[in-house]
Amino acid sequence: MLSNIIRARLLVGTALLCVPAIAQAGHVVGTVSDITGTRTLPSAQISIVELGRTVEADRAGRYRFTDVPAGTYTLRAIYTGAERVDTSITVAQDGDLVQNVLLGGANDILVNGQRANLASSLSRQRGADGVESVLTRDSIGQFPDQNVAESVRRAPGVNVLNDQGEGRFIAVRGLDPSLNAASLNGVRVPAPEADTRSVALDVVASELIESIEIKKSLTPDMDGDTIGASVEINTTSAFDRKKDLLAASLEGSYNHYSGDLTPKGSVSFSNRIADNFGVSGGASYYLRKFETDNVEMDGWNTDDAGNGFADTVEYRDYDVRRLRTGGSLSFDWQPAESTRLYARGIYNRFSDQEDRRRLIFEMDEDPASSTGASATFDSADGQIRVERDLKDRFEKQTIQSYTVGGETNSGPWKLVYSAAWSRASELEEGSIDPITFRRDFNGEDGDDLTVGFDYSNYLIPGFTVGGASVADFNDASAYAFDSLDRTTLSRATDKEWTFRADVTRSFALAEGTFDLQFGGKARLRKKAYDLNVDTLEYDGDFTLADVVGAQTYRLADLGPVVAKKGQRGFLQNNIGDFEIDELGSAFASIAEDFSVDEDIYAGYLLGRYQAGPLRLIGGVRMEHTKNDIRGNTVTLNEDGEDGEQLIVAPNSIRRSYTDWLPSALLRYEASRDVVLRAGVFRSLVRPGIGQLAPRFAIERDGDDLEGAFGNPDLTPYRAWNVDVGAEWYFAKSSVLQLGFFYKDIDDYITTVTFEADDAPFNGLYRGIAFTEADIPLNMGKAKIKGIEFAYSQVYSMLPAPFDGLLTNVNYTFTDADGQTFDGDTGGLRDIPLPASSRHTFNVVLGYEKGPVSVRLAGTYRDKYLDEVQAVADEDRYVRQHFQLDASARYRITPNIQVFGEWVNINNAKYVAYQNAPTTRRLLQYEKYSYTMKFGVRANF
Numbered sequence: 001m002l003s004n005i006i007r008a009r010l011l012v013g014t015a016l017l018c019v020p021a022i023a024q025a026g027h028v029v030g031t032v033s034d035i036t037g038t039r040t041l042p043s044a045q046i047s048i049v050e051l052g053r054t055v056e057a058d059r060a061g062r063y064r065f066t067d068v069p070a071g072t073y074t075l076r077a078i079y080t081g082a083e084r085v086d087t088s089i090t091v092a093q094d095g096d097l098v099q100n101v102l103l104g105g106a107n108d109i110l111v112n113g114q115r116a117n118l119a120s121s122l123s124r125q126r127g128a129d130g131v132e133s134v135l136t137r138d139s140i141g142q143f144p145d146q147n148v149a150e151s152v153r154r155a156p157g158v159n160v161l162n163d164q165g166e167g168r169f170i171a172v173r174g175l176d177p178s179l180n181a182a183s184l185n186g187v188r189v190p191a192p193e194a195d196t197r198s199v200a201l202d203v204v205a206s207e208l209i210e211s212i213e214i215k216k217s218l219t220p221d222m223d224g225d226t227i228g229a230s231v232e233i234n235t236t237s238a239f240d241r242k243k244d245l246l247a248a249s250l251e252g253s254y255n256h257y258s259g260d261l262t263p264k265g266s267v268s269f270s271n272r273i274a275d276n277f278g279v280s281g282g283a284s285y286y287l288r289k290f291e292t293d294n295v296e297m298d299g300w301n302t303d304d305a306g307n308g309f310a311d312t313v314e315y316r317d318y319d320v321r322r323l324r325t326g327g328s329l330s331f332d333w334q335p336a337e338s339t340r341l342y343a344r345g346i347y348n349r350f351s352d353q354e355d356r357r358r359l360i361f362e363m364d365e366d367p368a369s370s371t372g373a374s375a376t377f378d379s380a381d382g383q384i385r386v387e388r389d390l391k392d393r394f395e396k397q398t399i400q401s402y403t404v405g406g407e408t409n410s411g412p413w414k415l416v417y418s419a420a421w422s423r424a425s426e427l428e429e430g431s432i433d434p435i436t437f438r439r440d441f442n443g444e445d446g447d448d449l450t451v452g453f454d455y456s457n458y459l460i461p462g463f464t465v466g467g468a469s470v471a472d473f474n475d476a477s478a479y480a481f482d483s484l485d486r487t488t489l490s491r492a493t494d495k496e497w498t499f500r501a502d503v504t505r506s507f508a509l510a511e512g513t514f515d516l517q518f519g520g521k522a523r524l525r526k527k528a529y530d531l532n533v534d535t536l537e538y539d540g541d542f543t544l545a546d547v548v549g550a551q552t553y554r555l556a557d558l559g560p561v562v563a564k565k566g567q568r569g570f571l572q573n574n575i576g577d578f579e580i581d582e583l584g585s586a587f588a589s590i591a592e593d594f595s596v597d598e599d600i601y602a603g604y605l606l607g608r609y610q611a612g613p614l615r616l617i618g619g620v621r622m623e624h625t626k627n628d629i630r631g632n633t634v635t636l637n638e639d640g641e642d643g644e645q646l647i648v649a650p651n652s653i654r655r656s657y658t659d660w661l662p663s664a665l666l667r668y669e670a671s672r673d674v675v676l677r678a679g680v681f682r683s684l685v686r687p688g689i690g691q692l693a694p695r696f697a698i699e700r701d702g703d704d705l706e707g708a709f710g711n712p713d714l715t716p717y718r719a720w721n722v723d724v725g726a727e728w729y730f731a732k733s734s735v736l737q738l739g740f741f742y743k744d745i746d747d748y749i750t751t752v753t754f755e756a757d758d759a760p761f762n763g764l765y766r767g768i769a770f771t772e773a774d775i776p777l778n779m780g781k782a783k784i785k786g787i788e789f790a791y792s793q794v795y796s797m798l799p800a801p802f803d804g805l806l807t808n809v810n811y812t813f814t815d816a817d818g819q820t821f822d823g824d825t826g827g828l829r830d831i832p833l834p835a836s837s838r839h840t841f842n843v844v845l846g847y848e849k850g851p852v853s854v855r856l857a858g859t860y861r862d863k864y865l866d867e868v869q870a871v872a873d874e875d876r877y878v879r880q881h882f883q884l885d886a887s888a889r890y891r892i893t894p895n896i897q898v899f900g901e902w903v904n905i906n907n908a909k910y911v912a913y914q915n916a917p918t919t920r921r922l923l924q925y926e927k928y929s930y931t932m933k934f935g936v937r938a939n940f
Helices: 002-013 015-021 113-127 137-142 148-152 566-573 582-590
Strands: 025-034 045-048 053-056 062-069 071-078 085-091 096-098 101-103 132-136 158-163 166-172 181-184 209-215 230-235 245-255 261-274 277-302 308-336 339-363 369-371 374-378 384-410 413-428 431-441 450-454 462-466 480-508 513-538 578-580 594-611 614-640 643-671 674-685 696-701 704-709 717-731 734-746 749-755 772-778 781-794 805-821 828-832 839-849 852-861 864-867 876-878 881-893 896-903 910-915 920-927 931-939
Touching: 025 045, 025 085, 045 062, 053 062, 053 594, 062 480, 071 101, 085 096, 085 101, 113 132, 113 717, 113 734, 113 781, 113 805, 113 839, 148 158, 148 166, 148 209, 158 839, 158 852, 245 277, 308 450, 308 920, 384 480, 384 566, 431 566, 513 582, 582 614, 582 643, 717 781, 749 805, 828 864
Parallel strands: 025 096, 025 101, 181 230, 614 696, 704 772
Antiparallel strands: 025 062, 045 053, 045 071, 071 085, 132 209, 158 166, 209 230, 245 261, 245 931, 261 277, 277 308, 277 920, 308 339, 339 384, 369 374, 374 450, 384 413, 384 431, 413 480, 431 480, 450 462, 480 513, 513 578, 513 594, 594 614, 614 643, 643 674, 674 717, 696 704, 717 734, 734 781, 749 772, 781 805, 805 828, 805 839, 839 852, 852 881, 864 876, 876 910, 881 896, 896 931, 910 920
């Protein structure tokens, strides 16, 4: 291997000198497809053996060699899952040769089913420049996944963070989702949520996707804004297939908790209207109704007996109606042999109606008595407040992206160009968040209540009530209206224009090729958030009895709860008796507003050398970032000499910075079946939008000044990344791979809670005084290292019926350490990086033979640090999570298949906690039960 590398360097150094020696050269072009002529085979490796030149087929199955000297050669095609094919070709003097290649024999399954999907994924992985995992269209549909985020978690080193039991944010190599980037058809996906750059991929329907590529190594032609991975999502193209396709599915989805059966359907098509023009697209509809049972606890402390207790306990009953719709459309046109043009669009809409009822206990004093597993509070010692409220929230998120572009080849030159517009948004209008009814038990005039909590099962703390006022506890009329917060408008928009051009000049060497590539890209982004909140007060007699309803909660008897939608009728009929708290509403609204313009201008230079088994890629990327950031300083003085006051001062900050991002990758085929990789590259992740916005909110109550601050001085995470790996393709559609990764990060960011006497601010931030404030800060260095292991095999060598078995196993170990401010010592303390899981793994057991296809899939994510607090004992952790899913399919005819899916078989829960000195303290417990789906799919 070393001799080859030395030889490569000498050849690269004389590359341009070798070009004139090649005369009377022609071009060899063609398409690689399966032997049935149904679909093209992207990433098939095509080589001219005698010249040591290798290229990969593109997503349309096309390959191209330029400047091939006249002569007779061996054209070799390699595709995982099929036998190697050698073809003798003769290139005429100054002539072009079209040589199409068909792969696959009678025993090679390359079109449908689990084996075909595995072969396609491994072929793309094998041919990639760096460390990469790929999921193809059909493999996505093989799993019981409800959106793109859940589909991606099947890849090595990938897992997801859930919301309401459904995958939402992608975590790669155990790292925080904010350290990843996502793109649609080569264009960065904007984020619909206001405060983050992380893209919630549960918005995107998996039925609209052709492939998902998880690229963990960067080359200079790629955007440099990722440390975990670049997740690249591609929609369909009419040139992906050789034959037309019309596919449809119809299914029902049943959630065990809600008892509702809801519909899901999709249709997709691909049609070559002419040899040089095609159209493809699809549409998807998925309505899901489900319920969640939740317990949350806060304000943990220790009483005089040394026993732990929480001063706030909430029992939450969620009913959710979630609708996901989407559509995609692509046009592909080849006006000339040298040019292909395309236009692609995708639109996804995600709406979420959430009704959440809560029973809340708030205790002013320590418990009257306690043990290591219980605490009893008495209103005679201090007030016990009981609240019953309802959140009635409707939220709509959209992600849309439209791209036009093309590719032109002229001799040794290739030009790739595109322009795109993308938009993401999140909208709420008129949500009730929340309406609250309250009863205070003060231990006076017979107003006595005792509340006992049983912590023996720390996941589900039970409660009992007693005392003279126990009847009032369950009397809806005893709970008077307290407040109503209405989100009149919450609108986040994120829009981006993208323009890109890449130029490649290929040089044919005496052995191999050298490509010189350069290009530029402009990303013009604007993100804004506008919030209008009204806090309503009521002048009249309004109690819970006026809007009482029934719970759907299974963990405890909550007593009377607010009826879903019940408060809306009362509000409409009595609107004249409600008054708006003008100051409080204005403070909550203006303090959140911001806008950020972010323009990124990039250029790069890249060299690629390929000779026989060796591929070297190196170069540098420059990214220049310009920000125009606007927000407000808002102070609410609730105890001033002139009464309540609201003071608003607008802020505008401009800044710019430039990053140089070098990279070098090596790919070497040590033998026919072994691929070795190594790479080093520099990358960055820009601060979160919400962290960066200059929003400075101060709420004064007497001498207390509570603040929440943005930090426009934040600098990006900047990291050096190293990847080393080996892959052994020991059999058809089979691989054993092992990799090591290391990341050295500067200036990672955590949000820290500071008290007035804490360094480094000592009660003053940017000239604003505070007694307690949350401030995002750059915290210095972090180190990340880990290993990835993956094993996939089709056991076709076994005797029937076991020859239908297949397995897919992957495991990732991540050690991610950093530091944060320690409120106890005033110095720094060691922490695992937020959202980093030490262990993640995926296991798939499959069987496919004849018309039968079965999969059992398990995913595991280790515990992780979720939120950093001022002291270690208050840090929020999320417990480990393991989920088991299954799917089964039966093909009735070659075109019709029935299926069933079982999601969350083991009823996996979500648990967040604090690490107390002797035991864990519950912060959140959530359970969802399982979902079953069944239906029919048809392909024509």
